[in-house]
Amino acid sequence: MLIIGTRGSKLALTQASWVRDQIQRRFPEAALEMRIIKTTADRDQLMPLRSASRRGVFVKEIEEALIAGEIDLAVHSAKDLPSNLPDSLEISVIPEREDARDALLSAPEITLVRQLPQGALVGTGSVRRQAQVLALRPDLRVTDIRGNVDTRLEKLRAGQYAAIILACAGLNRLGLSGRISTRLDFSEMLPLPGRERSPSKPGKTMRVSAALSRS
Structure with a gap:
């Protein structure tokens, strides 16, 4: 069983479902499950997000679930990731980019x-x-x-x-x-370096990462 962690918003579920479907297409025999995890930002819709103390509020609980072994990988928008991941996690794959504008x-x-x-x-x-x-x-x-x-x-x-x-x-x-x-246009507004990333534990999902990289 490969468990994919995600937030519960419609967009988060759409992105995680796309990753799940790509994995299933390449590994039809794989048993897959999506698990919704509520983050700090989901629970508190009023807090300001700019301060340094708010870094990672969209992903902290999902990272903790990864480290604890409760899920095997997670799908995030790159904009939600802090600059530094915990040492025990890595960005396994960045799928082909959608419209970056x-x-x-x-x-x-x-x-x-x-x-x-x-x-x-x-x-x-x-x-x-x-x-x-x-x-x-x-x-x-x-x-x-x-x-x-x-x-x-x-x-x-x-x-x-x-x-x-x-x-x-x-x-x-x-x-x-x-x-x-x-x-x-990019001449009006430059985008972020990425939109969607899949962190996991190093080595835990190597075959899946390779498959998604070729999608």
Whole structure:
């Protein structure tokens, strides 16, 4: 039995299911199980995530389950991983990358960042995105936004924000690419180095890692 640890959000489950399906396709005889693990960030939707003390809040409990042998591998978005993994864990594989661009979501008539009204409120939980949006449009008001993709889309629909910024990759995987107002070119916003990674214990899932690397 190979147990895959994941958070319980729709996007996390979609990504973990993709990894599970790739493993099953290459090893039809394998017994696979997905195990949902609640993290600190899942339990507390109001806490600020910027401080150093908040590093790893999306993955800490999953890492602990890996180290304890309760799961065999985990699937994360790379943005959620802290810079340094525990010594007993490694990043086993980085699957082929989805669309690496960031997406602006706004009213139907908005198709470019420059079309946002003066002083419009833009929601994003990423310091990287906040800095780059303000470099493009210093007049905009940029603030944090929490919640899963559906929650953020609902906040946009309710008028709490004039626009929000999400990853194209996540929207594509959830079948929500039609909600994108514009995909931000790399000249406007540079992405993170990766989106999806699968940490595991060294050597524990070597054949699986090799298979996923060829996917």
